[in-house]
Amino acid sequence: MYQDIPIKVTRVAQSRIGQVDFNNLPFGVEFTDHMFTADYIDGEWQNFQIEPLKPLSIHPGNMAWHYGQAIFEGMKAVLNPEGQPLLFRPDKHIERLNNSAYRMRMPDFPKEAFLKGIKMLVELEKHWIPKGEQSALYLRPLMIATDVHVGVRPSKTYKLIIMALPVGPYYNKPLNVLVQTKYIRGVEGGVGFAKTAGNYGAAMYPTELAKEKGYDQVVWMEPKEFRYVQEAGTMNIMFRLKDKVVTPMLTGAILPGITRDSILHILRDWGIPVSEQKVDINELLAAYKRGELIECFGAGTAAVVAHVSNLHYEGFDMGFDASSWELSKKIKQAITDIRNGKVEDKWGWTMSTAGALEEVVIS
Ligand SMILES: Cc1ncc(COP(=O)(O)O)c(C=O)c1O
Known part of the structure; x- marks a missing residue:
């Protein structure tokens, strides 16, 4: 059912991409123009949208800050040799996000909505994907409690956000x-x-x-x-x-x-x-x-x-x-090659974003 949910897309008036130095991308610093968001209200996820990335206005009594209902994921998208974005094992990441959610007494996020939203976001931001072999578009899904309440109990409302960050290599030395x-x-x-x-x-x-x-x-x-x-x-x-x-x-x-x-x-x-x-x-x-x-x-x-x-x-x-480091180098290359679409993906780990924005009205 969630593969058919409408995801509203609102584009930024002016992209910031021209201000970013793609030859110098420290990990975790630059964010793309847009984010995917959804809200859990009255027992269901709603307001699925891709919108300009901006600060949130959050009440000091927000429960996530006090009682720690905050979970996240970290995953990557890269360009294949044809220049098309590929996500690496997004189905495993939403599975783990939901396992984290369960333990923290937070709601499941529907897998189909996650895959649809993340594919649309990456397709929209594909010009932000850096080209170096160890570079990528890092994707940061985050779910936080949003009830304003002091007193320990699970929140009744939540927000899911997916941010995207162009990144270079994480470590530059052993x-x-x-x-x-x-x-x-x-x-x-x-x-x-x-x-x-x-x-x-x-x-x-x-x-x-x-x-x-x-x-x-x-x-x-x-x-x-x-x-x-x-x-x-x-x-x-x-x-x-x-x-x-x-x-x-x-x-x-x-x-x-x-x-x-x-x-x-x-x-x-x-x-x-x-x-x-x-x-x-x-x-x-x-x-x-x-x-x-x-x-x-x-x-x-x-x-x-x-x-x-x-x-x-x-x-x-x-x-x-x-x-x-013979074996570890070989493994690193093997994963990088599968992730980057350079060799056969025999386990079906990569997911293309091709067509994700077809028939989507972008305002
Ligand atoms: C504590 C911890 N262990 C292991 C990992 C590796 O997990 P993954 O390969 O899914 O990124 C991570 C990174 O997410 C981590 O934060």
Whole structure:
């Protein structure tokens, strides 16, 4: 039913695209001209529209700010060799947004409306998609509570917004990472698997402490014992142990990354043994000392694959140099090529925006 919903499109009078330096696109700074929005009122989603991106006017008593009903997604669109925008696995992103919504007692957003809206937005903003291989149009769906109310209960109204940002590469160097053995991020039964704002707020203090010591990121560990690896700040984490790849299993405490899932598909397709399991840091360290831990890399939409040059655990540095990044480089290229429409998309991961604005009246 939602594939037929009307989405009103109102264009900006004057695009800002001419003011943007596409040769210098730090991550998260530039926004395109338009955003997709919808409102949840009286128990249903309504007011689906694409409109000029502008600040919202929000009452200080807005519940999202007080009680944290705020969830989001991060995904990418790029141009294929024919110059047509392609979205990467948008169906998985709306599925995860709705899983986050469920845990935070927020309403489901209809998948068909999401796919229709995001395709229209990207088609409308296609001139904003940067052309470099590691550049993209980053898409940021966000859902927040909008009731004005003081007192803890779920909001009755919500807003969904999708913003679009042209971005360059997320990291421009390999990462020096600290295994965190004091603070925790996620716990089974908690909200680690949900992409909810509070998870990132809670991570800031320990992450900044690590940065003050010269690290780029932290690796979170399972609470209490601090023995099993969970994930890195904005990425899942993978290890190559000789010819096998291991990654922490999904326990509900970590984010089920879509890049992680894509990499696991690709590795299994290549016949490389992969294991989703409990990853014991002491075993990693022992394997490193035996020369069997060859590569360590992060997996996430923003960086796709981020090479780890150093993993620090309790006074010991596990260093990896560029000569060892053979598999992670190959994986990064494979995902980039599928995402950019350069090779066969055998799993049907990409979605074209072609035709999304046909028969749409734009005012
Ligand atoms: C905490 C965390 N883990 C993992 C990921 C990787 O997820 P994905 O590959 O879906 O971007 C992200 C990024 O969204 C993240 O914020």
